[in-house]
Amino acid sequence: MTTFDAIIIGTGQAGPALARRLVDAEMKVAIIERGRFGGTCVNTGCTPTKTLVASAQAVHMARRGGEYGFSAGKITVDMNRVKARKDEVAGLSMRAVERSLKTLENCTVYEGHARFRSTREVEVDGEVLRSSKIFINVGGRAAVPNIPGLDKVDYLTNSSMMDVDFLPRHLVVLGGSYVGLEFGQIYRRFGSQVTIVELGPRIVSREDDEVSREIAAFLGSEGIEIRNNANCLSTMRMDGDVVLQLSCSEGPTEVRGSHLLVATGRRPNTDDLGLDKAGVKLDKRGYIEVDDELGTSVPGIWALGDCNGRGAFTHTAWNDYEIVTDNLLRAAHRRVSDRISAYALFTDPPLGRVGMTEAEVRKSGRPALVAKIAMMDVSRAVEKGETAGFMKVLVDAETKLILGATFLGTGGDEAIHCVLDAMYAKAPYTVLQRAVHIHPTVAEFIPTMLDDLMPLP
Numbered sequence: 190m191t192t193f194d195a196i197i198i199g200t201g202q203a204g205p206a207l208a209r210r211l212v213d214a215e216m217k218v219a220i221i222e223r224g225r226f227g228g229t230c231v232n233t234g235c236t237p238t239k240t241l242v243a244s245a246q247a248v249h250m251a252r253r254g255g256e257y258g259f260s261a262g263k264i265t266v267d268m269n270r271v272k273a274r275k276d277e278v279a280g281l282s283m284r285a286v287e288r289s290l291k292t293l294e295n296c297t298v299y300e301g302h303a304r305f306r307s308t309r310e311v312e313v314d315g316e317v318l319r320s321s322k323i324f325i326n327v328g329g330r331a332a333v334p335n336i337p338g339l340d341k342v343d344y345l346t347n348s349s350m351m352d353v354d355f356l357p358r359h360l361v362v363l364g365g366s367y368v369g370l371e372f373g374q375i376y377r378r379f380g381s382q383v384t385i386v387e388l389g390p391r392i393v394s395r396e397d398d399e400v401s402r403e404i405a406a407f408l409g410s411e412g413i414e415i416r417n418n419a420n421c422l423s424t425m426r427m428d429g430d431v432v433l434q435l436s437c438s439e440g441p442t443e444v445r446g447s448h449l450l451v452a453t454g455r456r457p458n459t460d461d462l463g464l465d466k467a468g469v470k471l472d473k474r475g476y477i478e479v480d481d482e483l484g485t486s487v488p489g490i491w492a493l494g495d496c497n498g499r500g501a502f503t504h505t506a507w508n509d510y511e512i513v514t515d516n517l518l519r520a521a522h523r524r525v526s527d528r529i530s531a532y533a534l535f536t537d538p539p540l541g542r543v544g545m546t547e548a549e550v551r552k553s554g555r556p557a558l559v560a561k562i563a564m565m566d567v568s569r570a571v572e573k574g575e576t577a578g579f580m581k582v583l584v585d586a587e588t589k590l591i592l593g594a595t596f597l598g599t600g601g602d603e604a605i606h607c608v609l610d611a612m613y614a615k616a617p618y619t620v621l622q623r624a625v626h627i628h629p630t631v632a633e634f635i636p637t638m639l640d641d642l643m644p645l646p
């Protein structure tokens with residue numbers, strides 16, 4: 190048995206940074222990884238998908254050459270090269286994480302599957318490690334629904350999509366949320382026929398209605414078929430095709446394609462971690478229960494990143510690392526509840542979101558103001574020829590504090606940070622209103638649009 194000052198399970202978005210900080214604080218650290226260094230974001234999530242988004246956008250823009258005054262000739266997509274580019278970019282990050290950990294003094298890297306043996310002991314490949322401080326950063330994986338026949342059709346997930354080096358003739362995507370929409374648009378732009386099958390009445394149902402409608406409109410204009418209110422009852426293979434039987438009120442009850450991507454959510458990697466041996470409590474969905482400072486039900490054990498159910502993004506996992514280390518090393522008392530919800534959907538154009546949606550503001554019952562501008566009225570969007578979408582800001586009518594914002598449109602994933610920072614500063618919207626932003630940018634319109642705040646009807 191080897192004793193450490195700290196054990197970290199998983200090298201996702203929180204683990205490696207945590208290891209560095211703990212080593213800096215003169216602790217002897219063990220970090221354990223069962224798969225590829227860097228976890229989901231680096232290998233099967235953000236980095237590879239955003240690299241594919243960039244390839245797909247380049248193809249799309251080349252096809253639109255005529256609108257901009259050039260012709261790129263016949264566009265052909267070489268999927269081997271697309272994949273090679275994606276592998277190169279993701280591989281760089283993965284190797285950087287691996288190298289940085291393996292060369293970190295006072296940090297021992299174990300490659301294998303970790304399981305708790307007790308509240309203080311973790312076993313990896315027969316070796317027992319002991320510590321009074323254990324940090325769980327095990328992330329999650331694709332959740333696969335229990336649909337009859339699904340196990341027999343050789344479906345894809347976000348992980349196996351990473352090995353695709355060919356163009357699916359017809360990609361059927363089960364799930365019309367963030368992951369499914371990004372992959373759907375990517376492959377449509379590469380040249381696949383794409384059908385998105387969504388159980389609910391609209392795609393990205395966490396967002397406001399008008400967001401779902403606008404995204405459906407621009408995806409539809411690119412030739413993506415979206416089937417809402419479509420409950421997949423069963424799947425099977427027929428003549429080489431994958432066939433989905435649907436229960437739906439509109440449209441055919443059968444969808445057929447060459448490949449099926451299951452994008453129906455995520456589940457935490459907590460099922461084979463021996464958490465029962467440590468007495469760490471899980472919630473009903475298998476996420477590790479944590480308090481506001483990310484401590485679990487067992488003192489001396491923390492859970493960071495996707496596995497704690499308090500965030501599902503790289504930046505939230507990273508923020509978890511900051512909270513835990515600042516509290517541990519500097520007695521800072523940082524809390525998860527101080528975090529403002531912020532994320533993006535990287536379709537093209539992207540969706541940048543912070544704070545509350547309009548639906549949430551309405552539900553809260555507080556008096557609110559709203560300002561909205563169509564991207565058609567934003568000069569930078571017009572100049573770029575990318576006018577889909579809108580920007581919307583919601584303000585508390587009494588306190589003048591910003592409640593939330595939705596920027597769906599070109600540059601929306603970047604411009605939204607102006608609003609986010611004002612929210613963190615707890616500044617009233619009038620501060621943002623008087624800021625002079627650079628022309629011509631998408632962000633330029635944020636101060637101006639606040640002049641048109643109206644009571645939320």
Ligand SMILES: Cc1cc2nc3c(=O)[nH]c(=O)nc-3n(C[C@H](O)[C@H](O)[C@H](O)COP(=O)(O)OP(=O)(O)OC[C@H]3O[C@@H](n4cnc5c(N)ncnc54)[C@H](O)[C@@H]3O)c2cc1C
Nearest residue numbers: 199201202223224228229230234303328494495501502503
């Ligand atoms: C397709 C897709 C696209 C995404 N795009 C974005 C995006 O654009 N922006 C964004 O912010 N987020 C995005 N995300 C979400 C983001 O990837 C995750 O929120 C983030 O990676 C979570 O990091 P984490 O540290 O919690 O865990 P992970 O990155 O999942 O890392 C967990 C690590 O723990 C290891 N592990 C698990 N169990 C054990 C064990 N028992 N023993 C040893 N090691 C173990 C795993 O192998 C893994 O390496 C995307 C996700 C997907 C699926």
